[in-house]
Amino acid sequence: MNQPSFSRRDALRIAGLSGLAYMLPSTATAAEGGTLRAAMGASGPSEPIDPVAGLSSQTLAFVCFDRLTFVGANGRVVPELATHWEHNADNTQWTFHLRTDVVFHDGKPLTANDVVRTYRRMLNAKLGSQAYRLFSIALDADGVTAVDPHTVRFTCKAPFWDLPQAAADSHVSIVPESAPLDALVPKPVGTGPFVLQEWVPGDHLFATKNAHYWRAGYPKLDAIRVFQISDVPQRVAGLLSNQFDLILDLNAVAIQQLKGNPKFQISSVPSGNCININVETDKKPFDDNRVRQALKLAYDRSTLVKSVFLGEAREGSDQPISPVADIWGHIPVPKYDTARAKQLLAEAGYPNGIDMSLTTSTIAAGAVDVAVAYQQYAAPAGIRVKVNQVPASGYYYNVDALKWNAWIEPWNMRPEEFLFFIEYAPRGGKIPPTRWQPPQFMQMLTAARAATNDKDRLAKFAALERFLAENGPSIIPVYVNVIDAHSTSVQGYQGNPIATNREFWKLALT
Amino acid sequence: MEAYAPSTERSPSETWPLLRWLGMRLGFSLLVLLVLSIVVFAATTVLPGNVVDVVLGQNTTPDARAAMIHRLHLDVPPALRYLQWLGGAIHLDFGDSLQSDQPVWPTVAAAFGHSLVLAGAAGIVMIFTSVFLGLWSALRAGGWLDRLILGVTFLALSMPEFVLGALLIWIFAIVLPVLPALSLVDSASGIGDWARMLVLPVITVVPVTGAYILRTMRSATIDVAGQDFVQMARLRGMPARRIVWRHVLPNALVPMINVLTLNMGWLVGGIVVVEVLFQYPGIGKLLLESTETRDIPMVQAAAMLVGTVYVTLNLIADVAIALLDPRVGKSLG
Numbered sequence: 112m113n114q115p116s117f118s119r120r121d122a123l124r125i126a127g128l129s130g131l132a133y134m135l136p137s138t139a140t141a142a143e144g145g146t147l148r149a150a151m152g153a154s155g156p157s158e159p160i161d162p163v164a165g166l167s168s169q170t171l172a173f174v175c176f177d178r179l180t181f182v183g184a185n186g187r188v189v190p191e192l193a194t195h196w197e198h199n200a201d202n203t204q205w206t207f208h209l210r211t212d213v214v215f216h217d218g219k220p221l222t223a224n225d226v227v228r229t230y231r232r233m234l235n236a237k238l239g240s241q242a243y244r245l246f247s248i249a250l251d252a253d254g255v256t257a258v259d260p261h262t263v264r265f266t267c268k269a270p271f272w273d274l275p276q277a278a279a280d281s282h283v284s285i286v287p288e289s290a291p292l293d294a295l296v297p298k299p300v301g302t303g304p305f306v307l308q309e310w311v312p313g314d315h316l317f318a319t320k321n322a323h324y325w326r327a328g329y330p331k332l333d334a335i336r337v338f339q340i341s342d343v344p345q346r347v348a349g350l351l352s353n354q355f356d357l358i359l360d361l362n363a364v365a366i367q368q369l370k371g372n373p374k375f376q377i378s379s380v381p382s383g384n385c386i387n388i389n390v391e392t393d394k395k396p397f398d399d400n401r402v403r404q405a406l407k408l409a410y411d412r413s414t415l416v417k418s419v420f421l422g423e424a425r426e427g428s429d430q431p432i433s434p435v436a437d438i439w440g441h442i443p444v445p446k447y448d449t450a451r452a453k454q455l456l457a458e459a460g461y462p463n464g465i466d467m468s469l470t471t472s473t474i475a476a477g478a479v480d481v482a483v484a485y486q487q488y489a490a491p492a493g494i495r496v497k498v499n500q501v502p503a504s505g506y507y508y509n510v511d512a513l514k515w516n517a518w519i520e521p522w523n524m525r526p527e528e529f530l531f532f533i534e535y536a537p538r539g540g541k542i543p544p545t546r547w548q549p550p551q552f553m554q555m556l557t558a559a560r561a562a563t564n565d566k567d568r569l570a571k572f573a574a575l576e577r578f579l580a581e582n583g584p585s586i587i588p589v590y591v592n593v594i595d596a597h598s599t600s601v602q603g604y605q606g607n608p609i610a611t612n613r614e615f616w617k618l619a620l621t
Numbered sequence: 622m623e624a625y626a627p628s629t630e631r632s633p634s635e636t637w638p639l640l641r642w643l644g645m646r647l648g649f650s651l652l653v654l655l656v657l658s659i660v661v662f663a664a665t666t667v668l669p670g671n672v673v674d675v676v677l678g679q680n681t682t683p684d685a686r687a688a689m690i691h692r693l694h695l696d697v698p699p700a701l702r703y704l705q706w707l708g709g710a711i712h713l714d715f716g717d718s719l720q721s722d723q724p725v726w727p728t729v730a731a732a733f734g735h736s737l738v739l740a741g742a743a744g745i746v747m748i749f750t751s752v753f754l755g756l757w758s759a760l761r762a763g764g765w766l767d768r769l770i771l772g773v774t775f776l777a778l779s780m781p782e783f784v785l786g787a788l789l790i791w792i793f794a795i796v797l798p799v800l801p802a803l804s805l806v807d808s809a810s811g812i813g814d815w816a817r818m819l820v821l822p823v824i825t826v827v828p829v830t831g832a833y834i835l836r837t838m839r840s841a842t843i844d845v846a847g848q849d850f851v852q853m854a855r856l857r858g859m860p861a862r863r864i865v866w867r868h869v870l871p872n873a874l875v876p877m878i879n880v881l882t883l884n885m886g887w888l889v890g891g892i893v894v895v896e897v898l899f900q901y902p903g904i905g906k907l908l909l910e911s912t913e914t915r916d917i918p919m920v921q922a923a924a925m926l927v928g929t930v931y932v933t934l935n936l937i938a939d940v941a942i943a944l945l946d947p948r949v950g951k952s953l954g
């Protein structure tokens with residue numbers, strides 16, 4: 112019935128060629144085999160097969176591809192296709208050394224030219240990659256060159272201290288040199304642990320073991336099948352009725368059914384995922400920083416974490432860098448103080464408090480709750496919140512179109528913390544929707560990025576985070592955990608604060 | 622002397638006007654499809670939210686936006702765009718998905734195939750239970766069994782299918798895990814998998830439509846059974862079984878054809894809620910999801926297909942009635 116867009120014949124051809132071209136001795140290990148059935152939300156089988164495109168970090172990028180580096184569960188950058196790297200004193204030149212034992216699914220060995228092509232495609236504005244904005248401030252396409260077949264040089268036009276973290280982004284998953292510069296690849300040929308066999312967009316994908324994967328002894332699974340199930344309770348129902356082995360991107364409420372059940376294991380990892388209340392700072396009353404500070408004081412963060420997120424979250428400090436990030440500046444969480452909030456409002460000229468409409472939607476777990484809870488918490492401070500819930504589709508489009516003065520905006524953690532700061536900077540030539548653009552912000556950011564030693568950099572980022580917390584347009588009351596669950600037959604699973612960083616190659620079924 | 626049962630035979634002088642009517646009816650259906658195509662096209666054009674921004678996301682580049690605008694032919698006036706689309710649609714080329722860059726038609730056709738299977742399974746169960754229960758109930762009109770059946774159907778009609786579905790999932794997939802919670806059929810599924818995964822969706826869908834068909838069948842049967850020619854047959858000593866099977870049932874079915882075909886149409890294209898509840902990869906679920914992601918070519922193809930199904934079923938119903946009921950056939954001449 113299904114007509115796969117990528118047929119079995121193609122897959123067989125690739126598998127056959129890779130078998131002929133390269134024979135690796137394999138180390139037999141225990142617990143091999145089986146097909147893992149995983150279920151996740153929309154950022155899975157909906158995404159295109161070319162990692163450079165796609166809206167968020169893509170599952171396929173971790174199933175069929177690898178990148179130069181990986182950001183592990185502890186936030187540290189580790190080598191992947193690159194073995195080691197060096198940089199110059201001011202972080203404007205990086206040299207990455209590649210593994211010599213890697214082949215693509217079609218048998219072609221990995222060389223520096225493949226890496227160069229990958230980065231040049233991502234830096235091609237025509238392809239419109241989501242990572243373009245991140246890299247293009249510091250790197251141009253011709254700045255990526257091959258020094259020799261296993262060495263790549265990045266010559267940056269501005270200091271790029273976190274290039275190793277940025278290189279872990281799914282959009283720069285390494286594709287072959289033959290990938291077109293101006294168009295998307297027709298087939299997902301990568302170096303990754305699995306080879307795509309079947310893909311029904313928006314429904315599921317099926318991939319089988321790459322027998323010549325460079326990580327010796329891996330993957331342990333024979334195959335992996337990833338289903339797209341947008342509704343969280345349905346994912347849980349599927350796990351309970353043994354249709355799935357692993358379910359991803361859950362929320363605190365959904366896992367209550369699984370707690371205490373010996374057949375399942377829950378992974379709840381603190382993360383930098385946050386849920387913001389953003390306000391437009393060129394509209395009254397949000398143009399006055401005293402009002403913004405009052406809004407921040409009027410949020411009862413500890414109750415929110417306890418009652419809405421059931422403890423599976425951490426209190427936020429009004430800026431997007433959480434305690435799990437390398438550059439966290441130990442910014443204190445503001446206390447819930449409605450008296451002081453009221454005072455600040457009076458000082459700003461609103462002795463009778465303010466009325467505000469807060470727009471939200473079901474775009475992420477907790478997005479509606481954060482708004483509705485605020486209505487309760489802020490009332491004693493004279494802040495009268497009216498919650499305006501709108502449909503999820505087209506939500507971000509409306510945010511960018513400045514439809515609302517105050518809205519909920521969830522952000523996902525990325526490997527490069529810098530991406531958070533980008534949210535407050537001009538976006539493709541457009542001013543961000545909060546309209547908050549104090550010159551000090553970009554100055555402090557540029558200085559922090561240019562710092563050449565870790566201590567100096569940390570201090571500068573801490574100052575920036577403090578500035579954002581005290582003056583910024585965002586009330587960030589919570590950093591939400593990344594919650595996944597699996598049956599006890601799944602071995603090797605580790606949750607990652609960057610939810611989309613999946614180590615499918617590690618998993619095994621007993 | 623024969624009983625006054627209306628004959629289903631047709632004289633040659635009635636055939637030609639019938640064929641002409643058929644031709645006109647077919648032409649009318651094609652016109653409806655054309656109007657449908659205009660409506661579908663116009664509706665997808667006015668969906669809120671700029672398609673380009675929704676699909677490409679917040680962080681895209683101006684170059685990519687321009688490329689997408691050109692690719693979607695948004696730089697072409699709507700009327701011309703419609704004609705280009707229609708030209709492709711006639712060849713079943715509805716363009717490529719904005720999500721996956723793959724041709725839309727194979728995905729839509731596959732989803733439609735799945736919907737046909739579900740509709741077929743539900744349809745068979747529904748027809749056999751509802752039609753015969755309706756008949757049976759009518760023949761015992763006023764009795765305790767009839768009242769019981771009426772009561773149960775009333776309950777079934779009042780309960781939304783997603784409530785029934787959720788309840789069934791809870792009981793049979795979670796509390797006593799004997800059936801799967803989600804009906805994730807795919808190319809790897811064998812006959813056994815299909816059967817297991819269809820049980821709950823079919824049980825969910827059958828009561829709602831089935832109750833309505835049962836009651837309609839019951840009314841139709843009561844009507845026919847009360848007519849003179851049936852009385853006559855009974856007075857002439859014809860066995861009851863023969864009366865029911867050869868005279869009551871066929872005549873009661875004629876008014877049922879419209880009801881049945883409309884319900885079949887709903888089963889194929891309208892049970893979005895049930896498909897989403899069970900994650901069954903049918904065309905209703907596809908239509909819903911592609912509307913949310915603003916995958917315009919997919920929405921257009923799916924909507925046209927569902928609309929075509931309804932138009933076709935309506936046509937079949939009208940033709941069936943015309944052929945089976947010579948009273949209708951005579952009035953066409």
